[in-house]
Amino acid sequence: MATKAKPRSRLLGAVHESASDMHRLGFIEKRHMAKYDALCLEPVPEYDAAAVRALREKLKLSQAVLAAAINTSASTVRSWEGGAKKPTGTAAKLLNLIERKGLEAIL
Numbered sequence: 001m002a003t004k005a006k007p008r009s010r011l012l013g014a015v016h017e018s019a020s021d022m023h024r025l026g027f028i029e030k031r032h033m034a035k036y037d038a039l040c041l042e043p044v045p046e047y048d049a050a051a052v053r054a055l056r057e058k059l060k061l062s063q064a065v066l067a068a069a070i071n072t073s074a075s076t077v078r079s080w081e082g083g084a085k086k087p088t089g090t091a092a093k094l095l096n097l098i099e100r101k102g103l104e105a106i107l
Contacts, residue, residue: 008042016040044096049083055099056081069106070094 019036022028028036047055056066056077063081064074070091079085087095097105 008040012040044092047080047087047092047095049081052077052080052087052095055095059098059103061103069098069103 016036019028019033019040023030023033023036056063059066061069063077067074067077072091076085076091080087086092094106
């Protein structure tokens with residue numbers, strides 16, 4: 001189903017809310033709801049090595065603790081901070097949620 005990301009505008013927010021309700025009631029298929037998500041919701045920002053490290057240091061967490069909080073391995077967080085990989089998908093969404101609302105939002 002749709003994520004609770006911030007809508008691009010109030011109008012698109014209303015459209016997305018209506019589409020979400022229709023999806024929940026079975027009038028809109030999942031693949032069509034994905035199109036509404038893409039149209040109406042702001043995309044999750046990309047996180048590079050510096051952004052991941054800055055977020056972790058701002059929260060005063062070790063790599064292992066951050067990894068446990070977002071259900072990944074410490075080596076994955078290390079590779080993000082080293083620039084070998086970038087967080088994508090669910091990991092990027094969780095990092096964005098932590099950045100916007102704090103660690104308590106996912107615990």
